[in-house]
Amino acid sequence: MATVLRNSSCLPSRLPFSSFQSPWLLSLRSLSQSLQTLAYQEIQASEKPYDSTVLVLHGLLGSGRNWMTFSRNLLLELQKSSPSNEWRMVLVDLRNHGRSAGLKGFDPPHDMVNAAKDLSNLVKHHGWAWPEVVIGHSMGGKVGLEFIASCARGDYGESVVLPKQLWVLDSDPGEVKSNDGDEVEKVLQTLQSLPSSLPSRKWVVDHMIQLGFSRSLSEWIGSNVKKYGEHYTWAFDLQAAIDMFNSYRERSYWSLLEHPPKDVKIEIVRAENSDRWDEHILRKLSSLTGKEARFDEGKVSLHVLPNSGHWVHVDNPKGLLEIISSNFIFK
Template sequence: AYELFQGPLVRWAQGRVLAYPMQAPPTAVMVHGILGNRKNMASFAKMIVEGFPSWQVLLVDLRCHGESASLPTRPVGPHGVTAASGDVLELLRELKLFPRVLIGHSFGGKVVMSMVRQFPQRLPRPVQVWVLDSLPGEVRAGGGPQGGDHPGALIGFLRSIPMPVAKRSDVIDMVVKAGFSSNVARWVVTNLRPVREGTAYGSGPVTWTFDLDGIAELYSSYESTQLWDLVQRPPEGLKLDFVKAERSTFRWGGPDEAAITGAGHGVHLLPNSGHWVHTDNPLGLYDILAPSFGGSSDLKQWRSNAVRHA
């Protein structure tokens, strides 16, 4: 499942050419993290196409997540980083798109790295890859396996909750009582849906949109997948950059950052942000990523001018 956000100039151009073929506009792909879905990235995608109106941004629901988990043609296991990246590449082939920018958050960071890794020598076209608060190798999330909000522990607990439940507040209570933060609990329940189709949300029992057994496989693959070879021997045409959140629970440390910069790639510190970089400090993240879209568009100034001339 996917969604395409298009800037106003893209929509205008498509209206002008009518039935005549046109070259695909510059495209970015944004990939969510584990237990997420494409809607998590929607606000930031809208910000990108607002600031760079000639671009379009493709958001996807990874396998076992969001609407992809209930597709009649949903992929079967085994589920892993490589399989997830292959799904996105296949979608791009179907849509006849070759993105200029790939952006992946957390687990999605390894997915986008794996996408370009499948072209070991030379990319068909130059690509900028942004990895948001993730590393190529060891996963150090949530303060360790026994730390609060550790994704592996959270996935295990969510799998233990009998479904369906009467209402989403019941899940929030259970998650908090199990020792996870209220922020994580509120985020997790965005992945609940009514059991009966057509039922208004909140008026009946709910269940998960995602496939937790498949997600457990994906997370295990995330922990075991090593992509340092891509960092050390990138294919021709790849520009690789990492964003490190100032208050990351990911525990950046040791020689990893030095190894990334020593290989010629960038590590950019995002201030005033935890792991959820695209929601904690979206304008700061926008400023870091803006040069990849062909400029340094000042969205704050752009919005101010738009209001003044409205």
């Protein structure tokens, strides 16, 4: 269904999803360039005022819309489990990605620190209550970890309220070594080799397949090709995204996991067939999740998503939905 795109200074635009029995509402907002805040999509399951907020953070080269279907299904589950509590999902386009890539004001360095600070700026600009839950996939998982760490340090001011729960979906919390055999690095190297003006979306998909990438991955990359005038180009800022990927690899959040802030639950989800987890990482996580929780610290838990590779919301969305909904924090 088509959605209406409006500037944030306008009244919210909301349209029902007719394919659902619930009166689904969608608000699609793109903020003025001068505001220097992120673009986002906002969904609720009813017209009631929301009580609580979930921020959903996509991975490298993605956008918030990648998580639309999963987020709607999660809202359905939350309604069933806690009908008296009205949740909304805010699907963020991180800096240099999606519709945020077309906005001005996101100055370098393009790293996890500034990507997390963008979330703080978004909340403060709109006068929102701080989110109760953050869900981040891959690079978005590390942005979420940085957001928690920065909130706990007081980097965003005294008014900050820490999220009650952070979901880190198939994201290595430590430093990630460069590996030429890694699929993400291969994708980035391939995209760098392509011309800035692309022949067409189909050409990109066919080219990626010819280079040996899977059709599903190639079509996902192709979904990021947008037409501007008579030309096709990327919906993301490729070089800035590469900078973010380098920051993702360099940042480590083991110290945060070893001493999580009080009353915060950090839920790590490992995809069973993902190549991002070696034995050293798993032993380290096992030691953290197995230790007795201290009264002045939060808790870290590890979940395994079966029958799934790195693209958890595509490979096994039902399994992921079950893990999150059955371990979700309610007010």
